[in-house]
Amino acid sequence: MKQKILIGSRAFFGGIDGFKSENRNMLELHSNPAFKFGSEQDTRKTRVYKYTREPAQVMIKRAVESGNALQAGKFLVPEVARAIGAQVQDLKPLEPLFAQLPEKHKWQQDVYAAYMANGDFRLTAEQRQAAYEVYRAARTEEGKEVQS
Numbered sequence: 412m413k414q415k416i417l418i419g420s421r422a423f424f425g426g427i428d429g430f431k432s433e434n435r436n437m438l439e440l441h442s443n444p445a446f447k448f449g450s451e452q453d454t455r456k457t458r459v460y461k462y463t464r465e466p467a468q469v470m471i472k473r474a475v476e477s478g479n480a481l482q483a484g485k486f487l488v489p490e491v492a493r494a495i496g497a498q499v500q501d502l503k504p505l506e507p508l509f510a511q512l513p514e515k516h517k518w519q520q521d522v523y524a525a526y527m528a529n530g531d532f533r534l535t536a537e538q539r540q541a542a543y544e545v546y547r548a549a550r551t552e553e554g555k556e557v558q559s
Contacts, residue, residue, distance in 0.1 A: 412442045414494055418460070418485045423522065423534075424543050438485050440464040440494055460485065467497035475504050480511040484519045489532040499526050518546040 416422075419436035435457045442464050462470065467486075474482035483505040485491050492498075502523065509520045521542040525534050534542070 413461075414440045414464070416440070416488060416490045416494065418488050418491065420518070420546060422488045422490075423518075423539065424546060427539075427543055429547070430543070434458065436460070438462065438488075438491060440491075464495065467492070467495040467501045470495055471497070471501060471504055475508065478508075480508040480513070481516065483508040483512075483523075484516065487519060487522050487526070487532075492532050499530055499532060502526065515549045517549060518542045521545055 416438045417425075417435070418438045419434070420430075420432050421435060424430040424432075433456055437457060437459045439459055439461045440463075441461060465473075471486060474486070486497060486502055486505060506523070509523045512519055519542075521538070522534065525538040525542070526532055529535075529538075
């Protein structure tokens with residue numbers, strides 16, 4: 412059995428006036444996969460990340476051990492958190508990864524900080540807008556929108 416969840420910027424900024432993303436990122440959580448921990452698949456502007464469904468602490472530990480900052484963002488999506496049984500405090504080990512994110516993904520630091528401040532997987536309208544402004548600024552080059 413697998414569960415498909417929208418992740419990435421579309422999960423946070425879809426519906427915001429002016430938001431554009433050519434890419435769609437999906438997470439598939441598999442209960443009995445043919446792979447050991449995870450795999451990736453790219454198809455027509457959609458990237459699918461396939462992972463074994465494991466307890467939150469196990470999945471987070473794997474992400475931290477990978478040292479790959481881009482592994483952290485999926486845990487910010489409330490639907491992912493619910494699916495793996497994560498609580499906000501479970502994200503704390505990911506903090507060093509959020510600090511290492513490339514410029515285009517630094518908006519995730521704002522989401523992480525907001526969750527920690529709120530004690531919940533929710534953003535106020537102001538927090539969401541602030542994260543979006545960071546997202547947009549990283550994709551703006553001399554006043555022109557740059558696609559990501």
